[in-house]
Amino acid sequence: MAESALLELASCTVRFGGLTAVDDLTLDVAPQELVSLIGPNGAGKTTVFNAIMGVYPLASGGIRLAGRDIAGLAPHRVAKLGVGRTFQNIRLFKGITVLDNLRAAMHQDGDYDLLRAAARSRTWAATESRLEARAMELLAVFGLQARAEELAGGLPYGEQRRLEIVRALATGPQLLLLDEPAAGMNPAETQHLMGLIRSLIERYSLTILLIEHDMKLVMGVSDRVVVLNYGREIAAGTPQEIARDPAVIEAYLGEPVH
Amino acid sequence: MSTPPAWSHYLPRLGLYAGVAAVLLLVNVGLPRLLNAYLLQILVFAACNIILASSLNLVNGVAGQFSIGHAGFMAIGAYMSAWVSVAYGKTWLAPYADQPCGPLVVSAYLMGLMLLGGVAAAVGGLVVGLPSLRLRGDYLAIATLGFGEIIKVVLLNVEAVGGATGLKGVPQYSTLFLVFGAAVVTVAALRNIGNSIHGRALLAIREDETAAEALGIDSAHYKTSAFVIGAFFAGVAGCLYAHYTQFIHPRSFDFMKSIELVLIVVLGGGKLRNVAIAAAAVTFLPEGLRQVKDLLHLQTDPRMVIYAAILIAVMLLRRERVLQAVLPRRKEGASRG
Numbered sequence: 001m002a003e004s005a006l007l008e009l010a011s012c013t014v015r016f017g018g019l020t021a022v023d024d025l026t027l028d029v030a031p032q033e034l035v036s037l038i039g040p041n042g043a044g045k046t047t048v049f050n051a052i053m054g055v056y057p058l059a060s061g062g063i064r065l066a067g068r069d070i071a072g073l074a075p076h077r078v079a080k081l082g083v084g085r086t087f088q089n090i091r092l093f094k095g096i097t098v099l100d101n102l103r104a105a106m107h108q109d110g111d112y113d114l115l116r117a118a119a120r121s122r123t124w125a126a127t128e129s130r131l132e133a134r135a136m137e138l139l140a141v142f143g144l145q146a147r148a149e150e151l152a153g154g155l156p157y158g159e160q161r162r163l164e165i166v167r168a169l170a171t172g173p174q175l176l177l178l179d180e181p182a183a184g185m186n187p188a189e190t191q192h193l194m195g196l197i198r199s200l201i202e203r204y205s206l207t208i209l210l211i212e213h214d215m216k217l218v219m220g221v222s223d224r225v226v227v228l229n230y231g232r233e234i235a236a237g238t239p240q241e242i243a244r245d246p247a248v249i250e251a252y253l254g255e256p257v258h
Numbered sequence: 259m260s261t262p263p264a265w266s267h268y269l270p271r272l273g274l275y276a277g278v279a280a281v282l283l284l285v286n287v288g289l290p291r292l293l294n295a296y297l298l299q300i301l302v303f304a305a306c307n308i309i310l311a312s313s314l315n316l317v318n319g320v321a322g323q324f325s326i327g328h329a330g331f332m333a334i335g336a337y338m339s340a341w342v343s344v345a346y347g348k349t350w351l352a353p354y355a356d357q358p359c360g361p362l363v364v365s366a367y368l369m370g371l372m373l374l375g376g377v378a379a380a381v382g383g384l385v386v387g388l389p390s391l392r393l394r395g396d397y398l399a400i401a402t403l404g405f406g407e408i409i410k411v412v413l414l415n416v417e418a419v420g421g422a423t424g425l426k427g428v429p430q431y432s433t434l435f436l437v438f439g440a441a442v443v444t445v446a447a448l449r450n451i452g453n454s455i456h457g458r459a460l461l462a463i464r465e466d467e468t469a470a471e472a473l474g475i476d477s478a479h480y481k482t483s484a485f486v487i488g489a490f491f492a493g494v495a496g497c498l499y500a501h502y503t504q505f506i507h508p509r510s511f512d513f514m515k516s517i518e519l520v521l522i523v524v525l526g527g528g529k530l531r532n533v534a535i536a537a538a539a540v541t542f543l544p545e546g547l548r549q550v551k552d553l554l555h556l557q558t559d560p561r562m563v564i565y566a567a568i569l570i571a572v573m574l575l576r577r578e579r580v581l582q583a584v585l586p587r588r589k590e591g592a593s594r595g
Contacts, residue, residue: 075472079473091468104462104473107459107462110456114456118447118448128454171473
């Protein structure tokens with residue numbers, strides 16, 4: 001398993017002063033696997049994402065992506081190596097258009113320098129038409145093509161959530177980190193999102209790490225579930241195993257109501 | 259840059275370039291015959307302000323890094339190039355004064371100086387850009403303000419460039435062709451950069467730096483670049499300004515000049531075309547208002563009062579658009595979730 005894992009977290013610990021936000025977490029994610037991180041608020045789930053992206057430094061432990069050590073790299077470097085992410089509180093570029101949100105995300109695909117941009121060189125023209133075509137294609141796949149020229153901040157909430165996922169995809173990631181993509185969605189939207197997430201794995205050969213509080217979604221899409229509490233892993237297994245685990249029920253899920 | 263096939267890409271635009279050059283030549287020859295020195299000078303100042311404001315727009319409007327020290331970069335470009343001209347240039351170019359090729363040699367020389375002034379200012383931009391990596395919003399604004407003041411104070415005390423008496427005897431090498439040409443090239447280049455992966459990276463940083471980083475955009479590199487590019491064009495404007503007015507003084511590049519440029523960017527709402535229009539308007543308006551005193555037979559000159567009132571009115575009437583791109587964005591509350 002460890003040999004073929006796309007993402008390997010080895011005894012990762014993240015501390016903020018005296019607080020240990022992530023405590024000795026070890027986790028392997030295989031290619032095209034969907035692993036969910038669940039747990040109560042403040043369990044350290046988003047901190048795991050930030051540690052992978054390099055937003056927070058590790059106090060100890062290591063992170064490898066496709067066998068390459070990425071601990072200590074700046075977020076933009078981690079992103080360039082193939083990690084895309086969405087945020088718990090949507091962080092779209094609200095003041096620019098939907099299309100520009102995607103083209104901004106395709107930044108690393110651009111292969112011309114400033115002078116060529118200023119002179120509108122041939123490389124500029126070729127790259128720009130390629131980026132625009134790819135962006136429109138992605139928007140079409142996610143049913144957002146009619147919104148291309150609208151400001152991202154003007155989109156309805158559900159579409160903003162979707163656009164954020166598309167924007168992360170536009171970077172061409174191997175690994176996608178989704179932070180509560182269903183937050184604030186109604187049941188129908190969540191249902192739609194569930195199908196979308198599964199189809200992403202097929203279509204883009206993605207590996208996904210998902211943080212989510214909506215248990216229906218988690219149980220429906222995950223290959224594996226890891227439960228955190230106070231930064232520690234308290235359980236890991238298939239959705240069925242997790243749903244029956246007494247420690248998880250006590251810390252997070254709660255007793256079924258009779 | 260020019261592998262043979264690359265040329266063909268520019269062929270369809272040759273007509274446009276030739277047209278612009280022809281208009282500029284016409285302006286160069288025609289306007290001095292039509293207008294007096296005073297009006298010509300205002301036109302030159304307007305062109306300089308267009309260069310300055312559109313380059314500041316890259317930093318303030320596009321990249322969202324609030325800088326109020328832009329006049330400092332202009333000062334570097336102006337002093338650097340003016341000093342070279344006073345100390346060496348006049349002697350170098352003296353032999354060409356009476357020759358038919360003279361104007362061409364002078365123009366080529368000045369273009370070299372524009373580059374020199376621009377590069378010198380760009381180095382200053384790098385120096386200011388680096389703190390921008392650690393400072394945000396109001397704090398960055400104060401740091402850039404401090405930089406502008408430092409430049410001024412240094413220039414006031416360097417005797418080699420005239421110190422507090424200013425630098426006199428700068429030859430008038432700036433032609434309308436070069437001044438307006440530089441303005442056209444600057445606006446076009448900055449517009450093109452805006453519509454490229456680089457411009458969108460800057461916009462992304464303005465909108466949300468954390469998200470931009472998560473998409474693979476190196477915000478440190480881009481924020482510094484914005485300052486360097488902005489400073490370069492300001493340096494070019496400084497060179498043109500110095501070689502038109504023939505006299506520069508540190509106080510020409512003080513805080514008020516920086517504020518005037520920020521004002522233009524704010525009035526233009528961060529949109530390049532509107533910024534250019536605002537730059538021209540802000541240059542002409544106070545001059546045009548000089549007439550008011552005579553027209554109304556007033557004892558005192560009311561022009562600055564009227565000028566201020568017009569600015570306030572514009573801000574009130576077009577507030578949304580004016581402020582849209584320029585003010586540091588405040589989070590509109592975590593809208594759900």
